[in-house]
Amino acid sequence: MISLACELAGVRFANPIWAASGTFGFGRPYADLYPLRKLGAIVSKGLTVRPRTGNSGTRLYETPSGIMNSIGLENPGIRAFLERELPEMTTYGTAVIVNLGGSSIPEYVEGARLLDDYCQWLQASGQKAVDMLELNISCPNVKEGGLAFGLDTEQARKLVKEVRQATSLPLIIKLAPGARDLTEMARMCEYEGADGVSLINTIQAMAIDIRQRRSVFDRAYAGLSGPAIKPIALRMVHQVARAVSIPVVGVGGISSASDIVEFVMAGATAVQIGTYNMMNLRAGDTLAEQLIDLMNEEGIQSLEEIRGII
Amino acid sequence: MAKVLSNMPLAPGIYLLTVEGTYRARMGQFYMLRCWDSYPVLSRPISVHDISPESISFLYRAGGIGTHLLAKLQPGDSLQLEGPMGRGFPEPEGRTAIVGGGMGTAPMLLAARQLPEAQVFLGFKDAPFGVSRFQDIHSNVTVVSGGMIADHIDPACYDTILACGPVPMMEALAYKTEGSSAKLYVSVEKRMGCGIGACNSCAVTINGTVRKVCTDGPAFPAKEVNWIDLLSL
Numbered sequence: 001m002i003s004l005a006c007e008l009a010g011v012r013f014a015n016p017i018w019a020a021s022g023t024f025g026f027g028r029p030y031a032d033l034y035p036l037r038k039l040g041a042i043v044s045k046g047l048t049v050r051p052r053t054g055n056s057g058t059r060l061y062e063t064p065s066g067i068m069n070s071i072g073l074e075n076p077g078i079r080a081f082l083e084r085e086l087p088e089m090t091t092y093g094t095a096v097i098v099n100l101g102g103s104s105i106p107e108y109v110e111g112a113r114l115l116d117d118y119c120q121w122l123q124a125s126g127q128k129a130v131d132m133l134e135l136n137i138s139c140p141n142v143k144e145g146g147l148a149f150g151l152d153t154e155q156a157r158k159l160v161k162e163v164r165q166a167t168s169l170p171l172i173i174k175l176a177p178g179a180r181d182l183t184e185m186a187r188m189c190e191y192e193g194a195d196g197v198s199l200i201n202t203i204q205a206m207a208i209d210i211r212q213r214r215s216v217f218d219r220a221y222a223g224l225s226g227p228a229i230k231p232i233a234l235r236m237v238h239q240v241a242r243a244v245s246i247p248v249v250g251v252g253g254i255s256s257a258s259d260i261v262e263f264v265m266a267g268a269t270a271v272q273i274g275t276y277n278m279m280n281l282r283a284g285d286t287l288a289e290q291l292i293d294l295m296n297e298e299g300i301q302s303l304e305e306i307r308g309i310i
Numbered sequence: 311m312a313k314v315l316s317n318m319p320l321a322p323g324i325y326l327l328t329v330e331g332t333y334r335a336r337m338g339q340f341y342m343l344r345c346w347d348s349y350p351v352l353s354r355p356i357s358v359h360d361i362s363p364e365s366i367s368f369l370y371r372a373g374g375i376g377t378h379l380l381a382k383l384q385p386g387d388s389l390q391l392e393g394p395m396g397r398g399f400p401e402p403e404g405r406t407a408i409v410g411g412g413m414g415t416a417p418m419l420l421a422a423r424q425l426p427e428a429q430v431f432l433g434f435k436d437a438p439f440g441v442s443r444f445q446d447i448h449s450n451v452t453v454v455s456g457g458m459i460a461d462h463i464d465p466a467c468y469d470t471i472l473a474c475g476p477v478p479m480m481e482a483l484a485y486k487t488e489g490s491s492a493k494l495y496v497s498v499e500k501r502m503g504c505g506i507g508a509c510n511s512c513a514v515t516i517n518g519t520v521r522k523v524c525t526d527g528p529a530f531p532a533k534e535v536n537w538i539d540l541l542s543l
């Protein structure tokens with residue numbers, strides 16, 4: 001019997017297949033479709049201290065084998081999340097990861113503290129809390145957004161250092177594919193005490209409406225995701241996994257069990273499914289079983305056996 | 311997976327797709343349709359056109375890649391349907407008008423079926439299509455071809471108006487309804503990723519707050535709609 005159970009930063013996951021931030025809400029939209037315990041974890045929509053209404057204009061655009069989005073971190077704010085979403089999220093029988101966004105170091109730190117305090121209170125009163133924090137330093141869709149930190153290692157260092165101090169929750173850092181030196185960035189995260197890194201966030205991209213002679217998006221650029229970016233994400237996961245000894249979570253265009261195996265072979269400990277949830281609303285219902293079937297066919301006993309073999 | 315019973319052209323580029331199965335949906339609700347694997351990436355939101363005890367049907371225009379793939383479906387082929395999505399139109403009160411313009415007539419057949427007392431107005435820029443399907447089930451159908459459908463509707467005669475069509479048509483209707491006691495609900499369109507409220511792609515400003523077309527709509531009270539929001543999909 002193959003077991004997909006895995007551990008990362010001291011947190012146990014039923015399997016290494018997680019729902020990626022921004023494509024899964026807080027889980028509730030999918031809860032009617034299949035039992036969410038079939039996923040290893042749900043990563044929340046990116047949260048900020050204050051609620052955000054998101055970007056104006058077109059927010060989504062289809063490209064060959066991908067989509068571009070410019071949501072702009074629309075979210076109800078951390079407090080509303082803690083009160084209205086987290087209680088239900090912790091009943092799904094899957095790990096809960098909060099994706100934290102922000103536009104300045106103090107804002108990120110305030111968010112991390114809020115979460116930390118609330119989780120300590122929950123735990124003290126015997127209730128389930130957040131299992132892990134994913135620090136989003138890579139959102140391309142907000143002004144002076146996380147991406148400003150995600151490109152430059154020294155900028156990011158200040159942020160990671162402060163957030164690390166502000167929280168006792170397990171912390172992974174979500175890296176931007178546009179980082180000037182991705183492996184240096186990942187090594188910095190390891191050095192500053194992050195428990196892992198996840199990558200990649202969307203790739204900055206553009207589409208033009210030739211009739212209106214303007215960008216399709218009000219904010220000019222948007223983030224590309226989906227099958228189109230998988231080969232790039234895979235290469236980056238491979239590079240980063242070789243550069244650090246903390247766990248690497250692979251994200252980008254994954255849409256099948258064999259994609260998951262590719263990311264594990266490239267060095268990933270876990271993977272996140274984003275755009276594919278929209279292509280197949282029931283993706284999470286079957287991916288873990290499909291992965292086990294594929295491993296059986298290929299004579300793979302465990303994911304450890306193939307992790308980072310390339 | 312659902313099975314195609316028929317997929318017939320009703321007019322150039324306009325198809326009526328009927329799928330086997332017992333479905334329940336409100337007027338104005340929609341399904342996410344898909345009859346391909348990974349290309350194109352997104353499923354397509356299409357309104358419920360009609361429902362019978364053993365089938366559900368959709369009326370759509372083959373415009374881009376996805377809808378052209380739908381148009382190739384043959385009887386016996388399978389496709390994926392996820393839904394019904396959204397809340398659809400609210401239950402109307404009092405005297406009701408049902409207004410559809412062009413492709414926006416698609417969701418109004420189910421409304422016409424569910425509201426036999428209502429008056430139905432169908433507007434088309436060019437040649438009308440799908441009209442006989444309305445006339446078969448409803449005795450009170452006005453068809454307008456060319457011109458403004460709003461010109462043919464007196465809001466004072468109605469308590470509720472349900473409308474779907476091009477934005478300018480709905481906006482004209484909204485202006486005309488202003489100051490009358492008729493409540494106008496319009497069904498709006500935005501590009502959709504998930505259709506279930508998970509991705510925040512389909513945002514519209516309703517009464518000053520950001521809402522989702524897929525789960526909060528697609529029908530909203532016209533006076534709460536920010537029309538500028540609807541200029542870009």
Ligand SMILES: Cc1cc2nc3c(=O)[nH]c(=O)nc-3n(C[C@H](O)[C@H](O)[C@H](O)COP(=O)(O)OP(=O)(O)OC[C@H]3O[C@@H](n4cnc5c(N)ncnc54)[C@H](O)[C@@H]3O)c2cc1C
Nearest residue numbers: 355356357369370371373374375376377416499500501528
């Ligand atoms: C709630 C709702 C109900 C709808 N009901 C119907 C219906 O009953 N009959 C019908 O013919 N059409 C309907 N539409 C419009 C229909 O979804 C689009 O025509 C269709 O998605 C276009 O796909 P395509 O492959 O032809 O075009 P492409 O150009 O290949 O589409 C590219 C992308 O843009 C999206 N898109 C393009 N046009 C629209 C649009 N008008 N609205 C939303 N997304 C769009 C597509 O879904 C796709 O993601 C509805 C739209 C919504 C939001």
Ligand SMILES: Cc1cc2nc3c(=O)[nH]c(=O)nc-3n(C[C@H](O)[C@H](O)[C@H](O)COP(=O)(O)O)c2cc1C
Nearest residue numbers: 020021022046069136200201225226252253274275
């Ligand atoms: C609609 C949408 C919204 C997203 N929102 C967020 C977000 O709030 N925070 C974040 O870190 N990543 C966000 N992402 C990025 C995804 O989590 C993921 O990193 C990216 O889409 C690549 O994976 P995929 O190709 O599997 O989608 C979003 C992606 C999409 C498509």
Ligand code: FES
Nearest residue numbers: 503505507510524
């Ligand atoms: S389409 Fe995803 S939230 Fe509406």
